[in-house]
Amino acid sequence: MRIKGNTFIVTGGGSGLGLSTAQELLRLKANVVVIDLKDDGKSFFKGQEQSVLFVQADVTSEASITKAIQQAIEKFGENIRGVVNCGGILSIGKIVGSNGKPLDLDLFKFTVNVNLVGTFNVCRLVAAQMVKQKPLEEGERGVIINVSSIAYQDGQIGQVSYSASKGGVASMTLPMTRDLSKFGIRVVSIAPGLFETPMASTLNHSKEMKQKLLYPVEYPARAGKSDGEFNKLVIHLIENTYMNGEVIRIDAGTRLGKL
Numbered sequence: 001m002r003i004k005g006n007t008f009i010v011t012g013g014g015s016g017l018g019l020s021t022a023q024e025l026l027r028l029k030a031n032v033v034v035i036d037l038k039d040d041g042k043s044f045f046k047g048q049e050q051s052v053l054f055v056q057a058d059v060t061s062e063a064s065i066t067k068a069i070q071q072a073i074e075k076f077g078e079n080i081r082g083v084v085n086c087g088g089i090l091s092i093g094k095i096v097g098s099n100g101k102p103l104d105l106d107l108f109k110f111t112v113n114v115n116l117v118g119t120f121n122v123c124r125l126v127a128a129q130m131v132k133q134k135p136l137e138e139g140e141r142g143v144i145i146n147v148s149s150i151a152y153q154d155g156q157i158g159q160v161s162y163s164a165s166k167g168g169v170a171s172m173t174l175p176m177t178r179d180l181s182k183f184g185i186r187v188v189s190i191a192p193g194l195f196e197t198p199m200a201s202t203l204n205h206s207k208e209m210k211q212k213l214l215y216p217v218e219y220p221a222r223a224g225k226s227d228g229e230f231n232k233l234v235i236h237l238i239e240n241t242y243m244n245g246e247v248i249r250i251d252a253g254t255r256l257g258k259l
């Protein structure tokens, strides 16, 4: 899939991995629709209004995402060729806490709702639009890239809700690929290790905890970078038509045991 001149939606594009993806797509001359729950990120796109549409919307809302897609078509035409689902939240809590109480069911539901249901909601609505659009070279209509996490396989203590949500994102990759194959739409998921973003910094790790988290990272032994590492993988997955139906870990060889 060519990037220049095509339209790509990036959810969670106001911060972290989504922001760096949106900026790289813009640098490569794409039209970008940034969807984020918060409008803080809007200022990052100042002066680029011709190629960017910033929509403040919740990924879990059918009405808001449908409206965002309509707005995108009005601004850039019926040319939505990709979506990168970076919108998501982190949540922490053991199934039974140190106080003996079971995990708040609403926290579990909220996490799964944003990370899994929200991702699926955007996928289904964007896919339905892509299906209507004219195919390009080799019958390709579009590409969907979802962000899971290495916690889908290596979930840690306190990550039961987050891991469940990211496991769902990873598991739906293949069936979505199979559903959309006849329309020339590819689906790939990325499972990042620890990346330097505002989300990761909310963990507020002590020096000791940081060392613990970075210990299982092989080479290079540091957190990943949104710019030049995560966003470059997204660009490759968009451009390489033979990448489909796969969950790719980007984690410098990290395999988390019990920390």
Ligand SMILES: NC(=O)c1ccc[n+]([C@@H]2O[C@H](COP(=O)([O-])OP(=O)(O)OC[C@H]3O[C@@H](n4cnc5c(N)ncnc54)[C@H](O)[C@@H]3O)[C@@H](O)[C@H]2O)c1
Pocket: 011, 012, 013, 014, 015, 016, 017, 018, 035, 036, 037, 038, 041, 057, 058, 059, 060, 085, 086, 087, 088, 089, 090, 114, 118, 147, 148, 149, 150, 191, 192, 193, 194, 195, 196, 197, 198, 199, 200
């Ligand atoms: N940073 C990491 O180490 C890491 C590792 C693995 C996976 N991930 C995943 O990557 C994705 C991006 O994370 P990040 O580190 O860039 O985080 P981030 O907090 O910097 O960015 C996430 C963005 O998603 C937006 N968002 C949250 N809920 C939303 C909703 N309901 N609707 C629309 N937007 C919403 C937030 O406003 C925020 O701008 C997340 O899904 C996260 O779980 C991050």
